[in-house]
Amino acid sequence: MSLSFRDHYVAVIGANGVGLSRCDALGRKWLGSAGFIADRQGTPTLALDTLQRLLGEHVKGRARLTVLLSSHYSRFGLIPWSEHIHTPDELQAYASAVFEDTFGKSPEPWALSLSPESAGMPRIAVGLPQALLTQLREMVKARSLRLVSVQPYLMSAFNRFQKSFGNRDFLFVVAEPGRSTLLLAREGRWSAVRSLRIADSDAALGSMIARESELHGLNGDKPVDLFVHAPARHHDAPQILGVQTLELPSGESDIQDPLHIMAAAVN
Template sequence: MSLSFREHYVAVIGANGVGLSRCDARGRTWLGSAGFIADRQSAPALALDSLQRLLAEHIHRRARLSVLFSSHYSRFGLIPWSEHITTPAELQAYASACFDDTFGKSSEAWALSLSPENAGLPRIAVALPQALLNHLRTLVKELGLQLVSVQPYLMAAFNRFQKSFGDRDFLFVVAEPGRSTLLLAREGRWSAVRSLRIADSDAALASMIARESELHGLNGDKPVDLFVHAPARHNDGPMILGVQTLELPVVEGDVQDPLHLMARAVN
């Protein structure tokens, strides 16, 4: 690694704010956040404008940057296995067709990424607006930074808590403010992924988990472990019967900004 890229920054792009932290030999330092008010259409542009100001204010030399996107900006889908797919290009086209079936055809271009799975297994796919990614790459390049990772917060949280799931069947819910996204794994394979707008309350979460459990037959003879992670509710975590709450570690006296807590999902 080049010495000029030793410092590593983590940016979190939330539904109504952007945050930035620095990771170096001294540990992790929260640099601050910037909020914005926007509707769904204008949020991406305002988010990146806010990110650009934060980066320009706090980073004055070459460094690496990882970016986490809230599920508010993402689409998720389960891509079934097909023995007829033989090349990466065919897989991308197939996944795109699956997204069109789920969300309808869009005039907006979307960039698709798929989870690596063994042959015969379905994949989780995530889509981010291509224009959003292009804008991000442009502003990072203009600031002289190295973009090393772009991923939805759902994936960062799953990777961070993966050891908690073990080899068991599980339903994992990431409850961000205003939107909850779930991953269901059964018999060693992905079974469902879904992202829903719901209220920020235990009652709403419990109702959603109950509906999904009924929909996917999770109340039968083979029980599924239930987990929820609510990064904005560290001091008031969800308390739902039969559901284990997963929390990221917090340093005593640290800033309790939800975006800061979300940045801690990146090791």
């Protein structure tokens, strides 16, 4: 790897703010965050303007950049297996059709990526606004940075906690402020993915988990392990009966910014 790209920065784009940390041989250092007043249509532009400002303040010279996106910017869908799909282009067209059927036809294009699965298995698809991705890549290129990846926070958190799930059936809930997203795996395959606007209080989370358990028949003879990760509640972790709370380590315990906690999902 070129030494000119030795420094690695992790940006977290949240619903109402952007945070930035730096990773190097000495560890991870939180550089700070900046908020913005979000509205439904202008949020991606405000978020990228805020990221631009943070990068200008803290990043000097060439570096690598990983960007984590809140679930507020993402769409998730379960793509069933089809024996009629034979090429990557056919798979993309099929996933786009499933998304359109689920979310309706969108005036703005969405970029879809799918989880790699074995033949016969359903896939998780993630949709991100194409305009946001294009503007982000242009910004990064203009600053001579290398964009390592753009990941929904749900995927980063799942990868970080994957060992906790083992080979068991599980329901994993990522409770960001104002939106919770869940992944359900049964018998070694994806069974559901769903994103909802709810508070991340114990009462709201408990009710949601109970509803989803009833909907998917999780209270039967084959129990499913339940997990919740709430990055904004590092000092007030959820306490829900029968649900295990998963937390990321905070290297700088005096910092309570949830974007700081979310950045720790990147190893």
